[in-house]
Amino acid sequence: MASNNHYKKSHSHSSSSSTAYFYIFISIITLTTLFLLFSHHITSHSTTPILIQSIKPVNQYSPKHDDENEPASLACDYSQGKWFYDPTVRSTRYDETCKEIYKGWNCVAGNRSGAMEIVKWRWQPNHCALPQFDPISFLESHRDVSIGFVGDSLNRNMFVSLFCSLRRVAGEVKKWRPAGADRGFTFLKYNFTIAYHRTNLLARYGRWSANAKGGELESLGYKEGYRVDVDIPEGTWAEAPSFHNILIFNTGHWWWAPSKFDPVNSPMLFHENGQPLIPPLSPEIGLDVVLRHMISYVEEKARPGTLLFFRTQSPRHFEGGDWDQGGSCARLQPLSPHEVEEFFSVKNNGTNVETRLVNEHLYEAIKGTAFQLLDITRMSEFRADAHPSSAGGKKHDDCMHWCLPGITDTWNDLFVAHLSSIKVR
Numbered sequence: 001m002a003s004n005n006h007y008k009k010s011h012s013h014s015s016s017s018s019t020a021y022f023y024i025f026i027s028i029i030t031l032t033t034l035f036l037l038f039s040h041h042i043t044s045h046s047t048t049p050i051l052i053q054s055i056k057p058v059n060q061y062s063p064k065h066d067d068e069n070e071p072a073s074l075a076c077d078y079s080q081g082k083w084f085y086d087p088t089v090r091s092t093r094y095d096e097t098c099k100e101i102y103k104g105w106n107c108v109a110g111n112r113s114g115a116m117e118i119v120k121w122r123w124q125p126n127h128c129a130l131p132q133f134d135p136i137s138f139l140e141s142h143r144d145v146s147i148g149f150v151g152d153s154l155n156r157n158m159f160v161s162l163f164c165s166l167r168r169v170a171g172e173v174k175k176w177r178p179a180g181a182d183r184g185f186t187f188l189k190y191n192f193t194i195a196y197h198r199t200n201l202l203a204r205y206g207r208w209s210a211n212a213k214g215g216e217l218e219s220l221g222y223k224e225g226y227r228v229d230v231d232i233p234e235g236t237w238a239e240a241p242s243f244h245n246i247l248i249f250n251t252g253h254w255w256w257a258p259s260k261f262d263p264v265n266s267p268m269l270f271h272e273n274g275q276p277l278i279p280p281l282s283p284e285i286g287l288d289v290v291l292r293h294m295i296s297y298v299e300e301k302a303r304p305g306t307l308l309f310f311r312t313q314s315p316r317h318f319e320g321g322d323w324d325q326g327g328s329c330a331r332l333q334p335l336s337p338h339e340v341e342e343f344f345s346v347k348n349n350g351t352n353v354e355t356r357l358v359n360e361h362l363y364e365a366i367k368g369t370a371f372q373l374l375d376i377t378r379m380s381e382f383r384a385d386a387h388p389s390s391a392g393g394k395k396h397d398d399c400m401h402w403c404l405p406g407i408t409d410t411w412n413d414l415f416v417a418h419l420s421s422i423k424v425r
């Protein structure tokens with residue numbers, strides 16, 4: 001296909017796409033960041049914390065996706081399967097009228113071609129079924145529970161999907177900002193809370209400029225950049241681990257975003273214990289160090305019984321160039337397995353190569369920790385048809401976020417399937 005060849009020829013920098021859209025979100029979201037609304041009786045810890053009887057992750061850690069070698073005792077691997085077109089799909093759990101959908105992701109209202117088709121594809125795991133979760137029984141079984149989404153705008157996309165899925169059946173909802181969240185809601189009838197904590201790198205970062213008096217980085221020639229404190233969580237979520245009962249983290253896009261963290265003009269400059277790390281670390285190594293620190297921070301801060309998830313990387317689908325080079329995603333159907341490999345194999349080093357690279361870092365980082373992986377990467381890699389693209393008349397195509405309703409609804413089905421597999425008392 002012409003578009004594929006075009007894709008293969010593009011040797012763009014891998015992932016600056018994030019930046020354009022993130023800049024939009026920065027302006028929208030930061031308006032209200034750091035405004036802590038601490039309602040004491042709600043933040044006070046439950047006297048009956050969730051006790052985990054046994055944790056049986058449905059989707060065991062298996063980065064190689066090696067079906068044949070899986071021991072028979074493992075439960076189904078939801079991350080491996082196929083998308084099936086099902087024209088009979090009934091109405092979704094919510095539609096384009098859900099107010100929490102960010103305008104740029106509202107593909108039906110924004111007239112993205114094929115927007116109504118997106119939800120007619122059903123994920124069929126290889127050896128089991130992934131049912132749509134039922135909002136009412138979900139709320140019933142999560143009374144007095146609080147779930148925090150911590151991460152970049154892709155985690156917000158998933159958070160909005162969950163909110164909209166529950167909104168229709170839930171009765172009265174209170175909008176507030178639990179534990180410093182960017183936004184959050186309590187479904188009053190169930191005392192069930194969900195919140196989104198915005199953070200790009202998990203670690204705290206901010207602009208850095210050379211000090212006239214000099215210093216270690218100055219003597220190496222650095223003039224401008226971003227100071228990243230590998231051992232300090234960003235304030236937007238620092239309280240989240242001791243507040244929520246269930247947490248779902250992500251980070252990734254910003255680590256491969258050279259138009260913000262330009263290796264020459266505005267590099268990431270990692271600090272630990274308040275001191276610059278010398279010699280300076282590359283972003284990839286910095287990511288490993290940050291993940292290690294943030295994961296142990298969460299493990300320490302979380303109350304006993306808190307469920308911890310790390311979501312794997314959400315793939316982008318720019319074809320014919322990156323976001324700022326006219327790249328687009330006009331497809332109306334999922335990719336074939338062969339096309340998926342062309343897009344994402346690390347060997348091909350294409351425009352969206354960061355997807356699997358980020359995951360390699362995640363897999364290493366969560367080994368032996370209390371975190372479970374929520375592996376949405378493979379299923380999402382197929383869905384080049386499910387991004388907003390030019391919906392609503394954008395300057396650049398958005399081939400990174402997802403239309404809502406759309407596939408983050410399936411991510412939440414997966415999330416709920418994981419939760420259901422964990423016995424909670």
Ligand SMILES: *[C@@H]1O[C@H](CO)[C@@H](O)[C@H](O)[C@H]1NC(C)=O
Nearest residue numbers: 010011012013014349350353
């Ligand atoms: C991958 O492609 C990028 C951009 O074209 C290039 O800078 C980089 O060196 C390539 N990496 C490898 C491992 O080939």
Ligand SMILES: *[C@@H]1O[C@H](CO)[C@@H](O)[C@H](O)[C@H]1NC(C)=O
Nearest residue numbers: 108109110111112391392393
């Ligand atoms: C979508 O199409 C409708 C009907 O043609 C039109 O009224 C509306 O303005 C369009 N919306 C956008 C965001 O382009």
Ligand SMILES: *[C@@H]1O[C@H](CO)[C@@H](O)[C@H](O)[C@H]1NC(C)=O
Nearest residue numbers: 042044045046144145146191
């Ligand atoms: C509501 O749920 C929270 C946990 O999310 C809990 O701490 C609090 O005690 C509950 N409130 C009531 C009135 O049960």
